[in-house]
Structures are given as structure tokens and as C-alpha cells.
Amino acid sequence: MTKKKRLASVSLDLDNQWSYMKIHGDKGWDSYPSYFDIFIPHILNVLDELNLKITFFIVGKDTESEENRRFLKMITERGHDVGNHSYHHESWLQSYSYEEIQNEIISAETAIEQATGKKPVGFRGPGFSWSKDLLKVLESRGYLYDASTLPTYLGPLARLYYFRKSDLSKEEKKTRKELFGKFSEGFRKLKPYYWNLGAGRQIAEMPVTTVPVLKFPFHLSYLIYLSNVSMYLMRIYLGFALFLCKLTRTPVSFLLHPLDLIGGDQIAELSFFPGMQTNSHRKVEVFKTVIQRLSKSYQLTNMTDHLHYEAENVVFKKLEP
């Protein structure tokens, strides 16, 4: 009898062309240029080839154009799950008031449901931003989980790198001062748990998995970067990360971004972006290698199914936000 594999989840933050331009400080982002016509059919085909169903975290703003809605609809038609990735994709949700957060969540949720026919039950904050008010709003709307935490000590380092690569003004850098999180994010738990919101209210947290103990990220962006140094190195690193996950019984929630899967050959407007000189074909090959490796240890699924599975099989700790 073969032993049944544990579940692990794969999710993609569906950041559009404009959100990359906005975060980078490029002019023209506010006309909301979109690459969904190229990216969405591309990723759906790759996922079909791998027979993989994942969660797409969608930005509300992207549902405003009819052209975008045509492509967003394909996501659920092809059997994928959807999550809420905020309405405006601003990476400083921790500075929002309760009412502002509420508007942001509800407007995105309504828009995503209208565009895809599916109501999101999970949320991931842009740039891993979140707050206690955010958790409360999610719980009151019947969400099952938040997925906005990335437990790593390297957040400040990632921010420094990003600031150096961008054309942001001093003011813009100030509003983005907590982008990718503080050093203290590294102390957060890697295994899913419940946030205790008082009065018997709670919501699950599904952290983006980093390497246990070391808390180094190993989501696809990092693996693509490593594979450009050496494919062998990438395999060793991923194998090591999964070995430690197994050893510490840490569930795996694996994160993707559009630019991990498509290159400057297909999205010329973003060809100046770091990593965009690697072409789509090469990125997809690396992705397939990664998925094959993950599939050796896990049965891969979307985040909602993964959450149900974990909650049925382990007792989650309860933490104070």
C-alpha cells in the first residue's frame, strides 16, 4: 500500500503590469496598463500541463475593465480557486483605519465575485502588509484564512534592494517603509495557526512558507534567481528547504508571482525589471522542475483545500495578533 502524501498548496499573487510599475515608481501606472491578455492564458496553459489547481489572489482594481474580466473569468472556468489581494494593491495596509480596511476588503471581494463567479475566502495583503483590524474585518466577512505573513528576517534587506532598484522619491519611500516587513517578522510562526480575535472569534493564518529554522524565503522568485546562478544549486536549496519542512512537520504553502513565469520576451513593457531578461520558456522550465520536486513529497492543491486539510489533521495553536 502506498502512503498517502500530505497536501501542500500553491498560490499566485496576480499582480498586474501597473502594480509593478507603481511599486517601481514608473510614470503611466495610473492608466492601469494590463498584461492579463498575455499572462493569464500563458499561466493557465502551464498549470493545465502540470494538472495543477491553485489559488489566484486577485486585485479588485483589475476587474474594472471588461477586457480584464474576460481573462479573470477563465481562472475559475479552468477550476482554480480565488483569493482577495485588496482593491488598490497598496502595500501599507497597516496604516489604514478600520473603515478604510473595510472598504478595501469589501469592494475587492464584491468585484472578484462578480468577475469570477466565486467569493474569496482567503486574503493576502500586498507586500505582505496586514494589521489586527484587517484580521477582524476578514473574520466578520466570513473569511477562513489570512495569508499575509512571510516569516523571514530578510524583509529589511529585500526592501533595501528594492529601493535601490526603483525611482521612488523620498516621500514615496517613507510610505513604503514597512514594505516586506520588519526584522521581527522572522519570529513569526511558520505553521498555520489561529489568530485569537476575542469573544470566541478567530481566523486561520496560513503563512508563506520559508526555510524552517533559517527563515530564508524559497518561493519561486528566489528559486528562479538561484537557477540563473546554477540549476544544480537551485535543486539543492529546494531539496534542503523541503527536507527541513518534513523534519519539523511544517506544512508548505508555496508562492508564485507573474514575473516568475513570464519574461521580457513576452512582456516588453517590463523588460527593464530585474529578472526579466530571463525568457518565459526558461522560467517555465524551472517552474516545472520545482513542481515535480514538490510533487514527490506532497499532493499539491489550492489554499482553501489545504487549509481544510491542515485544520482537520492538526490542532492549530491560538495566538494573539
Ligand SMILES: [Zn+2]
Ligand atoms: Zn501583490
